[in-house]
Amino acid sequence: MSEEKVIVLQPKRQDFEEIYFNGNQGSLLFSSSTKGKMVTTLVVGLILIIMFVFKDDFTKEKFGILYFVSFLFLLCAVFLSVSINKVSRxxxxxxxYLTKLENCKVYEITFDQNFFTVNIDDEKETSEWKDFQYFDSNEKYIALEGKYSYMFPKKSMSERDYTLLKQTLKKNIKEQ
Structure with missing residues (x-):
């Protein structure tokens, strides 16, 4: 593979959104990183509400439990808000990024024996093959992780180009 290969992608926002926002990934409260924290916060909140309803039955010694559960609820709410902030960002x-792709005129992948370059409207990111730690591929997309991280939907390129890219990546990078 001494010659340079070029793959031209036809990016459609919908193709990328199907992958990026698959399985509630874009949901602030129920994405994979916030769902557990949301459920925990709701359960602790429900316990706190029940304790407030029955607080008149507590003795002075047992009021510490109410303060402890209130602290747990506050702690859960803080962790949940941090996770929501991460998902939001x-x-x-x-x-x-999708808006940038939607408005781009040129989206090309260029590679040879030594280098891998992604060109989006003459903004080029070039990496050596050793800069990539791994790649993942399935029937919907190819993802690359390294100095720069990329995701290329299968729908954005021809079947022949997808196969060529996948084979080249297998040869140059270990698959995850």
Whole structure:
């Protein structure tokens, strides 16, 4: 593979959104990173509400439990808000990237024996093959992780180009 290969992608926002926001990934409260924290916060909140309803039955010694559960609820709410903030920032970055792709005129992948370059409207990111730690591929997309991280939907390129890219990545990078 001494010659340079070029794959031209036809990016459609919908193709990328299907992958990025698959399985509630874009949901602030029920994404994979916030769902557990949301459920925990709701359960602790429900316990706290029940304890407030029956607080008149507590003795002075047992009031510490109410304070402890209140502290747990506050702690859960803080962790949940941090996770929601992370998802919100990620979603904002993805939408910004998708808007950029939606308006781009040129989206090309160029590679040879030594280098891998992604060109989006003459903004080129070039990496050596050793800069990538791994890649993942399935029937919907190819993902690359390394100096730069990429995700290329299968729908954005021809079947022949998808196969060529997948084979080249297998040869140059270990698959996850």
């Amino acid at each position: 990620w979603k904002k970055q993805v939408n910004s």
